Amino acid sequence: MNTAFFDAAFEVPHRTPERVRNDAVSTEAPPSKGASGSVRFEAVRKTYLSSAGPVDALKGISVDIPAGTIFGIIGRSGAGKSSLLRTVNRLERPTDGRVLVDDEDVAALDEDDLVRLRRRVGMIFQHFNLLSAKTVFANIALPLVVAKVPREDIRQRVADVLKLVGLEGKENTYPSRLSGGQKQRVGIARALVSRPQILLCDEATSALDPETTLSILKLLKDINRRLGLTIVLITHEMSVIREICDEVLILEGGEVAESGDVWQVFGNPRHEATRALLAPLSRGLPADLAELIRPAPLDGQPCRAIVELSFTGTGDNELDLARISTALGIGARLVQSDLDRIQGHLSGRILMNVPYRNDLAAVISNPLLANHTRIVGYVAADD
Amino acid sequence: MSPQMIDRLWHAFLDTLTMVGASTFIALAAGIPLAVFLVMSAQGGLIQAPRANRLIGGLINGFRATPFVVLMVALLPFTRLVTGTTIGVWAAVVPLSISATPFFARIAEVSLREVDHGLIEAAQAVGCRRWHIIRHVLLPEALPGLVGGFTITIVSMIGASAMAGVIGAGGLGDVAIRYGYQRFDTTVMLVVIAILIVIVCAVQFAGDFAVRRLRAR
Numbered sequence: 001m002n003t004a005f006f007d008a009a010f011e012v013p014h015r016t017p018e019r020v021r022n023d024a025v026s027t028e029a030p031p032s033k034g035a036s037g038s039v040r041f042e043a044v045r046k047t048y049l050s051s052a053g054p055v056d057a058l059k060g061i062s063v064d065i066p067a068g069t070i071f072g073i074i075g076r077s078g079a080g081k082s083s084l085l086r087t088v089n090r091l092e093r094p095t096d097g098r099v100l101v102d103d104e105d106v107a108a109l110d111e112d113d114l115v116r117l118r119r120r121v122g123m124i125f126q127h128f129n130l131l132s133a134k135t136v137f138a139n140i141a142l143p144l145v146v147a148k149v150p151r152e153d154i155r156q157r158v159a160d161v162l163k164l165v166g167l168e169g170k171e172n173t174y175p176s177r178l179s180g181g182q183k184q185r186v187g188i189a190r191a192l193v194s195r196p197q198i199l200l201c202d203e204a205t206s207a208l209d210p211e212t213t214l215s216i217l218k219l220l221k222d223i224n225r226r227l228g229l230t231i232v233l234i235t236h237e238m239s240v241i242r243e244i245c246d247e248v249l250i251l252e253g254g255e256v257a258e259s260g261d262v263w264q265v266f267g268n269p270r271h272e273a274t275r276a277l278l279a280p281l282s283r284g285l286p287a288d289l290a291e292l293i294r295p296a297p298l299d300g301q302p303c304r305a306i307v308e309l310s311f312t313g314t315g316d317n318e319l320d321l322a323r324i325s326t327a328l329g330i331g332a333r334l335v336q337s338d339l340d341r342i343q344g345h346l347s348g349r350i351l352m353n354v355p356y357r358n359d360l361a362a363v364i365s366n367p368l369l370a371n372h373t374r375i376v377g378y379v380a381a382d383d
Numbered sequence: 384m385s386p387q388m389i390d391r392l393w394h395a396f397l398d399t400l401t402m403v404g405a406s407t408f409i410a411l412a413a414g415i416p417l418a419v420f421l422v423m424s425a426q427g428g429l430i431q432a433p434r435a436n437r438l439i440g441g442l443i444n445g446f447r448a449t450p451f452v453v454l455m456v457a458l459l460p461f462t463r464l465v466t467g468t469t470i471g472v473w474a475a476v477v478p479l480s481i482s483a484t485p486f487f488a489r490i491a492e493v494s495l496r497e498v499d500h501g502l503i504e505a506a507q508a509v510g511c512r513r514w515h516i517i518r519h520v521l522l523p524e525a526l527p528g529l530v531g532g533f534t535i536t537i538v539s540m541i542g543a544s545a546m547a548g549v550i551g552a553g554g555l556g557d558v559a560i561r562y563g564y565q566r567f568d569t570t571v572m573l574v575v576i577a578i579l580i581v582i583v584c585a586v587q588f589a590g591d592f593a594v595r596r597l598r599a600r
């Protein structure tokens with residue numbers, strides 16, 4: 001991807017009024033004053049009337065999504081993620097409460113205004129939802145065709161977004177001939193071609209292999225940084241959140257379990273649902289240690305302790321090797337490390353195998369070593 | 384076979400072509416809008432019109448339930464109103480069309496309903512209005528099914544048109560009954576059957592070929 005292209009063709013449209021005036025879609029849909037891509041949910045409820053009786057999918061969700069952020073919504077299957085996301089472009093109407101996009105109540109829009117809103121809010125889907133009867137070009141051009149953008153502009157803009165997503169030369173291919181990753185790139189191009197301020201992603205990488213997932217996430221992050229686009233992203237994988245999100249909302253049974261900056265939620269998960277979602281990312285006790293470990297110091301023989309030092313990213317805790325080794329003394333070994341740096345904050349934990357002594361508990365309680373420390377257990381000395 | 388018989392068969396062939404061509408054309412022109420309406424107005428569709436949906440659906444069922452021979456006779460007053468006569472090829476086109484339209488509409492409805500709802504949502508999400516969705520999503524995505532359904536309609540109208548002889552419409556089926564059956568001319572009977580088989584095979588082959596081409600994208 002080349003930067004010159006972004007600068008030339010994709011300079012953040014809402015910050016360059018002249019470009020906006022020359023632009024057919026935007027002319028039809030002049031961004032309202034101060035439009036920048038923020039979303040606010042106010043006590044949003046959604047009840048589906050299914051044959052099996054009413055289903056409360058959302059039970060009063062209030063959240064603010066600041067413009068320009070990458071906002072993750074995570075939760076188990078059936079938690080209400082899609083229901084919540086789909087209220088933003090009114091694919092779903094809230095049963096109660098309000099959804100505001102740039103302070104505009106989505107529920108109050110008439111059909112013309114709704115169409116205008118939808119041109120400001122792009123969306124991509126888990127299963128891509130590309131039209132099989134249309135070529136890549138025609139798929140991406142559709143939002144402009146129905147907005148009556150002149151043919152020449154369409155050609156140019158489709159070429160621009162194709163380049164942006166790295167699919168030059170695929171114009172005349174049909175979607176069935178593309179790989180999953182390529183299909184999602186077409187989906188992204190189709191969502192971006194109207195130059196939206198918000199991009200909604202419903203499990204956009206859940207149907208992709210890990211490598212392709214990473215490349216799509218990287219593309220989304222690039223788009224966010226360079227175009228200043230707000231991205232609201234649903235996933236059921238914490239690794240996706242860690243990879244690109246600024247803020248995260250954890251949904252559980254239609255309610256907010258917790259929300260906040262990603263590093264905070266990762267460093268110090270408060271809700272059981274969050275811990276459950278984080279579990280696949282954290283490593284447990286190594287198997288060989290788990291077999292040997294005892295709950296108490298061994299009587300009458302030299303023994304070692306397994307010490308865990310956890311970092312939550314709060315305060316100015318850095319992992320100070322000299323301080324740790326001084327405190328734990330000669331013979332302290334690093335057994336396992338599960339550390340990450342999220343948004344500039346250290347998060348995770350290390351396990352140390354140290355010679356046991358009577359004052360060990362007091363020594364490791366020093367708050368300068370780590371945010372939390374504890375003795376996990378004891379093993380026989382091997383030396 | 385005598386030269387007159389060959390001439391008679393040729394004209395019967397043209398009559399069949401006219402009846403089937405005209406009635407299936409009308410079925411296509413009227414059946415697709417009906418099918419689109421049925422799909423759009425169904426529960427959870429893009430148009431909220433449950434009563435109109437039930438009404439149209441009921442009418443279609445009524446016509447589908449009536450055997451073609453009965454329909455042909457029952458429609459005689461209407462046929463006279465439209466064509467000014469109750470005999471001949473064009474008089475047969477009226478009941479044939481009225482029989483073919485609901486038939487094709489139901490088949491087309493099934494194809495349209497099978498279009499992935501996600502595609503409709505994706506179109507809505509990029510700012511498509513209802514008309515755009517019909518034009519850019521429903522019809523193109525259902526096209527292979529529509530072509531296949533239209534092929535079936537043509538073939539079944541070739542069969543139905545044989546009964547149009549009852550109201551003096553002529554056609555291949557009529558020749559087969561009058562000469563082959565009533566006058567025991569087995570050769571004529573076999574020739575007519577052979578011609579019908581060739582026509583049906585040709586139609587089916589063309590239809591299958593088109594569907595395969597469309598699906599190959």
Ligand SMILES: Nc1ncnc2c1ncn2[C@@H]1O[C@H](COP(=O)(O)OP(=O)(O)O)[C@@H](O)[C@H]1O
Pocket residue numbers: 048049050055056057075076077078079080081082083084
């Ligand atoms: N159209 C619908 N009709 C009835 N129930 C629905 C519908 N859509 C979603 N639900 C129900 O609402 C709940 C939340 O669904 P959803 O928002 O799709 O969750 P998620 O995206 O987190 O998996 C689920 O229990 C689901 O069965």
Ligand SMILES: [Mg+2]
Pocket residue numbers: 081082083203
């Ligand atoms: Mg979902």
